[in-house]
Amino acid sequence: MAEAGRTRRRPRGGAILLVVGLAVGVVLVDQLTKLAAITWLTEGVPVRVLGPVAGFQLERNAGAAYSLGAGYTWIFAIVAAAVAVFIIVATRRIRSLGWATVFGLLLGGTIGNLADRLFREPSFGMGHVVDFIAIPWLGFICNAADIAITAAMVVFVILILLGRGLDGSRRGDAAPAEEAAEDADRDPAGDPGDRP
Numbered sequence: 654m655a656e657a658g659r660t661r662r663r664p665r666g667g668a669i670l671l672v673v674g675l676a677v678g679v680v681l682v683d684q685l686t687k688l689a690a691i692t693w694l695t696e697g698v699p700v701r702v703l704g705p706v707a708g709f710q711l712e713r714n715a716g717a718a719y720s721l722g723a724g725y726t727w728i729f730a731i732v733a734a735a736v737a738v739f740i741i742v743a744t745r746r747i748r749s750l751g752w753a754t755v756f757g758l759l760l761g762g763t764i765g766n767l768a769d770r771l772f773r774e775p776s777f778g779m780g781h782v783v784d785f786i787a788i789p790w791l792g793f794i795c796n797a798a799d800i801a802i803t804a805a806m807v808v809f810v811i812l813i814l815l816g817r818g819l820d821g822s823r824r825g826d827a828a829p830a831e832e833a834a835e836d837a838d839r840d841p842a843g844d845p846g847d848r849p
Contacts, residue, residue: 665745668753672744672760675753679761683797684768690785705789712794713774713781730779733767749821751812758805765798 694700694711702708740760747753766782773780784794816824 665748668747668750669744671750671753672740672747672757675757676761676764679758679798679801680765680768683761683765683801686797687769687783687785690783694785699787699789708787708789709785710787710794712784714784714794715779715781730767730770733763733770737763737767746819749812749817749819751808751817751821752819755805755809755812758801758808762798762801762805765796765801 690709690711694709696711696713698710700709737760740756740763744753744756744760747756769782770780771777773783775781782796782798784796784799786796786800787794818824
């Protein structure tokens with residue numbers, strides 16, 4: 654039984670690598686596409702690609718995701734920084750690739766928009782986020798970071814509905830006693846079973 658439980662749980666290192674890889678990838682895609690939008694688009698001028706479904710329109714957003722909550726830029730910067738720190742700290746507990754996907758997408762999206770708030774005009778901590786992906790039928794203009802955050806929330810809901818824990822176990826499954834003891838009482842100098 655313990656062996657079956659152990660095979661369901663991924664090594665922690667693999668999950669952490671997935672978090673870091675996704676976060677770095679999201680930040681790179683986000684910042685490069687924002688640079689392309691600033692270079693090739695004219696602010697406020699829509700470029701239709703799929704009619705009313707989707708297109709491009711460059712906007713500077715002082716608010717939250719999807720241009721919501723303008724006027725509270727510094728609050729969003731503080732919240733984004735706090736979220737990023739929380740994710741980095743919590744990543745140590747992840748063994749599930751599903752939860753690693755949530756944390757990686759969320760961390761990358763958060764850092765992508767936080768970088769705008771910290772380093773773009775008009776000033777440090779008050780910078781406007783670059784939005785350029787227009788979804789006219791929903792009335793939204795967003796960016797790659799916003800999409801990554803939304804995708805993270807979708808995966809989060811799925812994992813909650815499936816009852817998956819951070820260690821990959823399903824709600825109601827008892828974690829193997831040996832694995833719990835290994836996490837809590839690991840002795841780097843010897844066998845955990847030798848501890849008094």
